[in-house]
Amino acid sequence: MTDITIALSKGRIFEDTAPLLKAAGIVALDDPESSRKLILSTNRANVRLIIVRASDVPTYVQYGAADLGIAGKDVLQEHGGAGLYQPLDLNIARCRMMVAVPNGFDYDSAVRQGARLRIATKYVQTAREHFATKGVHVDLIKLYGSMELAPLVGLADAIVDLVSSGNTLKANNLVAVEEIMQISSRLIVNQAALKLKQDAIQPVLDAFSAAVKK
Ligand code: PRT
Ligand code: MG
Numbered sequence: 001m002t003d004i005t006i007a008l009s010k011g012r013i014f015e016d017t018a019p020l021l022k023a024a025g026i027v028a029l030d031d032p033e034s035s036r037k038l039i040l041s042t043n044r045a046n047v048r049l050i051i052v053r054a055s056d057v058p059t060y061v062q063y064g065a066a067d068l069g070i071a072g073k074d075v076l077q078e079h080g081g082a083g084l085y086q087p088l089d090l091n092i093a094r095c096r097m098m099v100a101v102p103n104g105f106d107y108d109s110a111v112r113q114g115a116r117l118r119i120a121t122k123y124v125q126t127a128r129e130h131f132a133t134k135g136v137h138v139d140l141i142k143l144y145g146s147m148e149l150a151p152l153v154g155l156a157d158a159i160v161d162l163v164s165s166g167n168t169l170k171a172n173n174l175v176a177v178e179e180i181m182q183i184s185s186r187l188i189v190n191q192a193a194l195k196l197k198q199d200a201i202q203p204v205l206d207a208f209s210a211a212v213k214k
Contacts, residue, residue, distance in 0.1 A: 001046040002200035004193075007066035009054040013185060016092035017070050024207030046200065058084060058188060067193040067201060073183045074162060077126045085194055087205060088187040091213050095164040097123065099130075099178040102151045107158065107177040111136055120150035121160035130160070130180050148172040 008017055010032040021027065027043045032051045040049040052060055054072065058079040061069040070090065071079075074097055099119075101107045110117060116137040121127045124140050131138045141156055148168055150156040162183060163169060163176055187208055194201055 002197045003046050003048070004068065004197060004200045004204070005048050005050055005066045006204075007050050007052050007057045007060040007069040009057060009070075010051050011054075012093050013054060013070055013072070014051075016185070017090070020090060020092075020208050020211045023211035024204050026204070047204075055079075061188050061190050064190045064193060067190050067197060068204065069188045070185050071188055072185045073181065074123060074126070076186060076188070077181075078123055080125075083191055085189040085191050086186050087189060088209055088212065090185050090187055090208065093183075093185045095162045095183045096176075097126065097160065097180040097183055098163045098176040099158055099160055099180065100148075100151075100163070100169050100174045100176045101158045103173045103175050105151075105157065110157070117158055118156040119158050119160055120147050120156035122147065123160050126180065127160040148174060 014032055026047050028040045030040050038051050055075050057069040057071040060066040062083040119138045120141045120143050124142050147159040147161040
């Protein structure tokens with residue numbers, strides 16, 4: 001039987017993907033939250049899961065180290081999607097990519113007056129495109145996490161980050177002022193693997209597709 005490798009991150013993506021995997025008849029034999037293993041066997045001898053950083057999933061699939069992967073649209077947008085087939089929106093790990101500023105900062109008038117804004121974000125490519133389309137001048141400051149802190153300590157005027165409940169913004173006295181895009185996670189497939197291992201991959205795609213909540 002053809003072997004297939006599926007790349008995904010632990011945390012919310014793994015939690016939301018487990019039911020879809022189950023619908024495809026795939027169950028991990030270890031829990032990635034408690035196990036330190038990075039390669040997880042499953043109940044299916046020919047299917048294994050690899051646990052990688054969320055932002056590394058497209059890279060593993062692009063180079064064929066994984067045949068399939070699950071990644072947020074935020075991550076895919078930054079990666080660019082080269083070498084990846086993206087057949088299915090899984091409708092999981094939903095959130096919105098937003099511009100947020102300190103409560104009281106008048107973003108709209110700063111934009112209207114043509115101010116040059118310092119934006120802290122992990123999503124430099126997506127943010128650059130967004131502000132270029134709007135014709136807003138920005139200096140982008142790349143961060144790897146805790147973006148919410150940047151405006152509080154004078155590193156930036158605004159942030160571009162993901163928002164789901166809004167609790168993190170509220171707790172840090174920030175407000176969302178603009179939506180950049182709606183985010184959910186997608187199934188991604190290595191283009192060569194799809195051709196060479198279609199017998200093993202197609203049934204997984206079909207089962208995921210049938211299990212996705214519309
Ligand atoms: O944690 P690590 O640095 O390894 O990577 P990561 O943070 O990218 O991974 P992870 O597992 O946290 O997120 C994986 C994917 O989940 C992301 O790529 C998104 O597609 C999706 N997702 C959905 C989210 C959120 N919702 C989300 N709320 N990713 C992150 N958040 C963070 C957000 O950045 C902010 O800090 O949660 C905070 C806001 O949450 P609320 O509920 O307070 O608004
Ligand atoms: Mg995280």
